[in-house]
Amino acid sequence: MKESRSTWEETRDQYHAETHRILEQASQRGITLRLLGSQAIREHCPKCGYLLDEMKREYVDLDFVGLGKDRRELKALIAEMGYEIDREMLVVAEGSRYLFNRRADGLVADIFIDELDFCHRIDLKDRLSLDYPTIPLADLLLSKLQIVDIADKDMKDIAVLLLEHELVEEDEKEGINAGYISDLLARDWGFYYTVQSNIKKLSTFLNSVPSCVNTSALSNRIAKLYARIESAPKTFMWKVRSKLGTRILWYKPVSRREHTFK
Numbered sequence: 001m002k003e004s005r006s007t008w009e010e011t012r013d014q015y016h017a018e019t020h021r022i023l024e025q026a027s028q029r030g031i032t033l034r035l036l037g038s039q040a041i042r043e044h045c046p047k048c049g050y051l052l053d054e055m056k057r058e059y060v061d062l063d064f065v066g067l068g069k070d071r072r073e074l075k076a077l078i079a080e081m082g083y084e085i086d087r088e089m090l091v092v093a094e095g096s097r098y099l100f101n102r103r104a105d106g107l108v109a110d111i112f113i114d115e116l117d118f119c120h121r122i123d124l125k126d127r128l129s130l131d132y133p134t135i136p137l138a139d140l141l142l143s144k145l146q147i148v149d150i151a152d153k154d155m156k157d158i159a160v161l162l163l164e165h166e167l168v169e170e171d172e173k174e175g176i177n178a179g180y181i182s183d184l185l186a187r188d189w190g191f192y193y194t195v196q197s198n199i200k201k202l203s204t205f206l207n208s209v210p211s212c213v214n215t216s217a218l219s220n221r222i223a224k225l226y227a228r229i230e231s232a233p234k235t236f237m238w239k240v241r242s243k244l245g246t247r248i249l250w251y252k253p254v255s256r257r258e259h260t261f262k
Contacts, residue, residue, distance in 0.1 A: 008053065011059050012053065012059070014105075014107075015039055015059050015062065016039075016042075016043075018062060018107060019035060019039055019043070019062055019133075020133075021081070022062065022064070022078070022081065022109065023035065023133050025077060025081065026066075026074070026077060029073060029077060031066065031070045031073050031074055031077065032066060032067045032070060032128055032129075033064050033065070033066045033070075033074065033111075034064060034065050034066075034124075034128050034131070034132065034133065034134055034135045035062075035063065035064055035133050035134045035135070036063045036064065036065055036112075036116075036134065036135050036139075036140060036143055037061075037062075037063035037110075037143075037157075038052065038057060038059075038060070038153070038157050039059075039062055039063065040063070040133075040134040040135065040140055041140065041157050041160055041161050043133060043134055044134050044137065044140070044161070044164070044165075045160050045161065045163075045164040045165075047164055048160050048163045048164040049160060049164075051156075051159075051160050051163070051209075051210065051212070051213060052156060052157070052160055054210050054212065055156045055209065055210060057153055057156045057157070058153065060108075061107070061108035061109065061110050062107065062108065062109045062110065063110045063111075063112070064109065064110070064111045064112070065111070065112045065113070065114075065115075065116070065124050065128060065135055066111055066112070066113055066114075067113070067114060067125065067128065068095075068113050068114050068125075071095065071113065074098075074111065075098060078098075078100045078109055078111070079100075081102075082102050082104060083100035083101060083102045083107075083109055084100065084101050084102070084103065085098060085099070085100055086098075086099035086100065086101060095113060096112070096113050096114070096115070096117065097110070097111065097112050097113065098110075098111045098113070099111075112124075116143055116146075117252075118146060118147070118252065118254050119146050119147055119148045119194060119251040119252055119253075119254055120146040120188070120190065120191040120194060120251060120252070122139055122142055122143060122146065124139060127139060130171050131173055136171060136177070137161070137165055137173075137174075137175065137176045137177070138171070138176050138177040138178070138180045138181050140161065141158065141161055141162070141176055141181070142181060142184070142195070144157050144158045144161075144198075145158065145194070145195040145198045145199070146191065146194060146195065147194075147198070148194055148251050148254075150198050150201065152205070152208075155201070155202060155205040158198075158202055159202065159205070159206070159209060159213070159218060161176070162176070162218060162221050162222060162225070163213065163214065163217065163218050163221070166221075167221060167224055167225055167228065176225075178224075178225055178228045178229075179228075181195075181225075181228075181229065182228050182229045182231075182232035183232060185229055185232070186232040186233060186234045186235060186238060187235050187237070187238060188238065189234075189238045189239075189241040189242045189250065190241070190250030190251055191251075192229065192238070193246070193250055194250070194251055195229065196226065196229060196230075199222060199225060199226045199229075200226075202222055203219065203222055206218065206219060
């Protein structure tokens with residue numbers, strides 16, 4: 001048991017160190033780069049991030065978002081840091097995403113450009129300047145809630161993120177902008193449906209979290225977010241689309257090769 005715990009700690013420290021090595025090198029070269037995925041939640045949750053390890057949330061890869069204007073410099077930087085670009089992804093993604101592998105230790109760096117476009121699209125081009133070293137908390141939360149076939153690992157990430165941060169109505173470094181989320185979903189019924197469905201699933205997921213988690217506080221925050229999204233005035237197009245419901249596919253299917261960030 002001791003050996004397993006030590007290995008887990010070594011992995012944690014490795015991911016933390018490599019995350020900051022990449023971010024610092026990018027910053028020194030004037031390249032805009034922000035962290036997302038589970039590692040971003042660990043970075044942005046100093047009080048509750050340890051719960052991800054308590055829940056055995058695995059470490060998979062390092063996920064970032066950069067700007068299209070920095071593509072050339074970004075690819076050169078990651079290559080200089082010992083990573084090799086995935087040629088298949090290079091062709092498939094057509095410049096919207098780059099996957100890098102480091103043979104020395106098996107680390108993977110997954111870099112998205114300007115946006116996340118999986119089950120639902122999240123435009124980040126004009127929002128990366130709002131926070132550092134991660135994308136803004138509201139977008140970080142949406143990046144998980146947009147997953148149609150959501151997994152337990154994503155539920156763990158969402159739970160910790162919501163437990164750590166209050167819901168607010170504007171962009172704040174330590175607050176989740178529920179106003180931004182609600183306005184975005186009020187224009188897109190499909191995105192709204194996926195998010196609200198996942199929030200309902202999250203309430204059920206709380207039955208399986210460790211006893212050290214303050215489920216009462218978390219449940220209140222989940223309910224508050226759900227209610228805030230419901231109360232936002234919906235656009236005409238949202239209302240039109242809502243009448244069709246799930247009889248028409250409301251999300252973009254994501255292939256295994258296009259798997260969402262970890």
